[in-house]
Amino acid sequence: MSMAVAEAPDTSPQPKSKWSVPAPNILAVDDDPTILAFVERSLASISDVATAKTAGEGLEKLRRGSFDAILLDIQLPDQNGLAAYCEIKEFDRRIPVIFMTVEAASGTAIEAMQLGAFDYIAKPLSVEPLRDLVEKAIEQRQISSVPVAISADDGDSHDSGELFIGRSPAMLDVFKAIGKVSKQDVPILIRGESGTGKELVARALYQYSHRRDHDFLAVNCAALPDNLLESELFGHEKGAFTGAESRRIGKFEQCNGGTLFLDEIGDMAPGVQAKVLRVLQEQRFERVGGNRELTTDVRIIAATNRPLEDMVAAGDYREDLLYRLNGVTIELPPLHQRLSDVPALIRFFLAQAKQEFSKPDLEGLSPEALDLLSSYHWPGNVRQLRAVIRRSVLDCTMPVITSDILPVEITRSQRGEESAVDGAAPRPGRSPLPGAGLPQLVKKLLNEKSNNVYALATEYMERYVITEVLKATEGNQSQAAEILGITRGKLRDRITSYHISLKSNVEIEPDN
Numbered sequence: 001m002s003m004a005v006a007e008a009p010d011t012s013p014q015p016k017s018k019w020s021v022p023a024p025n026i027l028a029v030d031d032d033p034t035i036l037a038f039v040e041r042s043l044a045s046i047s048d049v050a051t052a053k054t055a056g057e058g059l060e061k062l063r064r065g066s067f068d069a070i071l072l073d074i075q076l077p078d079q080n081g082l083a084a085y086c087e088i089k090e091f092d093r094r095i096p097v098i099f100m101t102v103e104a105a106s107g108t109a110i111e112a113m114q115l116g117a118f119d120y121i122a123k124p125l126s127v128e129p130l131r132d133l134v135e136k137a138i139e140q141r142q143i144s145s146v147p148v149a150i151s152a153d154d155g156d157s158h159d160s161g162e163l164f165i166g167r168s169p170a171m172l173d174v175f176k177a178i179g180k181v182s183k184q185d186v187p188i189l190i191r192g193e194s195g196t197g198k199e200l201v202a203r204a205l206y207q208y209s210h211r212r213d214h215d216f217l218a219v220n221c222a223a224l225p226d227n228l229l230e231s232e233l234f235g236h237e238k239g240a241f242t243g244a245e246s247r248r249i250g251k252f253e254q255c256n257g258g259t260l261f262l263d264e265i266g267d268m269a270p271g272v273q274a275k276v277l278r279v280l281q282e283q284r285f286e287r288v289g290g291n292r293e294l295t296t297d298v299r300i301i302a303a304t305n306r307p308l309e310d311m312v313a314a315g316d317y318r319e320d321l322l323y324r325l326n327g328v329t330i331e332l333p334p335l336h337q338r339l340s341d342v343p344a345l346i347r348f349f350l351a352q353a354k355q356e357f358s359k360p361d362l363e364g365l366s367p368e369a370l371d372l373l374s375s376y377h378w379p380g381n382v383r384q385l386r387a388v389i390r391r392s393v394l395d396c397t398m399p400v401i402t403s404d405i406l407p408v409e410i411t412r413s414q415r416g417e418e419s420a421v422d423g424a425a426p427r428p429g430r431s432p433l434p435g436a437g438l439p440q441l442v443k444k445l446l447n448e449k450s451n452n453v454y455a456l457a458t459e460y461m462e463r464y465v466i467t468e469v470l471k472a473t474e475g476n477q478s479q480a481a482e483i484l485g486i487t488r489g490k491l492r493d494r495i496t497s498y499h500i501s502l503k504s505n506v507e508i509e510p511d512n
């Protein structure tokens, strides 16, 4: 498609190509000779450029030559650029293809990206962005020619959606503990940082127990305000409180004969703690607003990442409940203490994501990316690793996931640039003073022509507000949730996802 070129290529002496001889080869396909001439001049310093005016001619050149990247017009006279793209990928699926589009055709650009194009560049073209993008594509081509360190095809994802991965000595101890106690009908407390797999342990305990043919129900105690939690667990009678229009059966009653997983057991008001203790001791309880005593036969598996002993000392948690709960404890170590599990976890999550996001061309992970992931300290534990792999699979337009696709907190930590705060990782666009730099951040994002301004600015603001309120409450999350007007579960979720580090009860530092 014809399109005027806005900016003349600069004719000043160009830097020498950083690639060794032979120079990289680029194929540019466009029916507009001025575009082709522009591309040739702009890229002369970094690569050889072959040109074609039609899709047919381009495909012919591709079959006869060897190219490191292709610049492809999206509207060609003989064939739609997207169709030509599919033929190119059939011939060589590793070759990065950059579409040249007019801004108005952004729908097609999105379609091109969905098909797995490397990137697209809007016309009128400018020298620097074009050169930068082509350099990136050439680099990708070269990196992705390295054999993969981890293949996306040898995970066990097809076996089960809930496979429990781990061969480190620490995880073997966890598996042994599950085997030992699963058949004993005693309460179990699972402890470990957020994202270490506590819920998986609870499910495994259930699956290997005598109760496996009965219900397994889970309640996240931090996700509900205190009064709702009480009624969720124990049910309520009609008229027990405003809005209780009919009788409700609670989880303890519903789960009779089964297993109840109480997640975030540290987040319970004293009244609820007392009622749970009674169930543990006598298997008896009353519905909220009721006076009939009910009995239930429920096995309780509880989980927490909170220091219950400190909470007992501070008078925030019942000692007798802690004593009842922690008769049998399974401790899940944080991922940084079992980094030898990382490759197997990556393999598993890669295979899962490859299938789920329909990326049949995905081959795996480069050795450099594996090194980075295997030495990161993973403050968000396995949940964070899973999220990173899924994000990388989504973002990856080449068959191999290379280190440049990984989130900046991981690449930075390798270079020793991480912030001083535990588990906190700086991200692009952050100023040293969270919150204070919001106008600058927005300006910067606008300058960068970001198309994600709302999400990045909201995240920045949210993070600032949460950190400030946590400081004001000296780390007390229940109070902070109340002040913020959100549930403790949501607060906990944000603390985890923004890696806000609560170094002690009083010192909270944001990550920059």
Ligand SMILES: Nc1ncnc2c1ncn2[C@@H]1O[C@H](COP(=O)(O)OP(=O)(O)OP(=O)(O)O)[C@@H](O)[C@H]1O
Pocket (backbone or CB within 6 Å): 163, 164, 165, 166, 192, 193, 194, 195, 196, 197, 198, 199, 200, 201, 263, 303, 305, 345, 348, 382, 383, 386
């Ligand atoms: N060993 C493992 N093998 C496979 N997947 C795992 C493993 N450990 C954790 N995961 C996955 O990581 C994610 C987080 O695990 P899970 O929800 O069990 O953590 P958690 O400790 O209960 O977190 P929280 O305390 O925040 O509730 C889940 O998607 C889970 O399937």
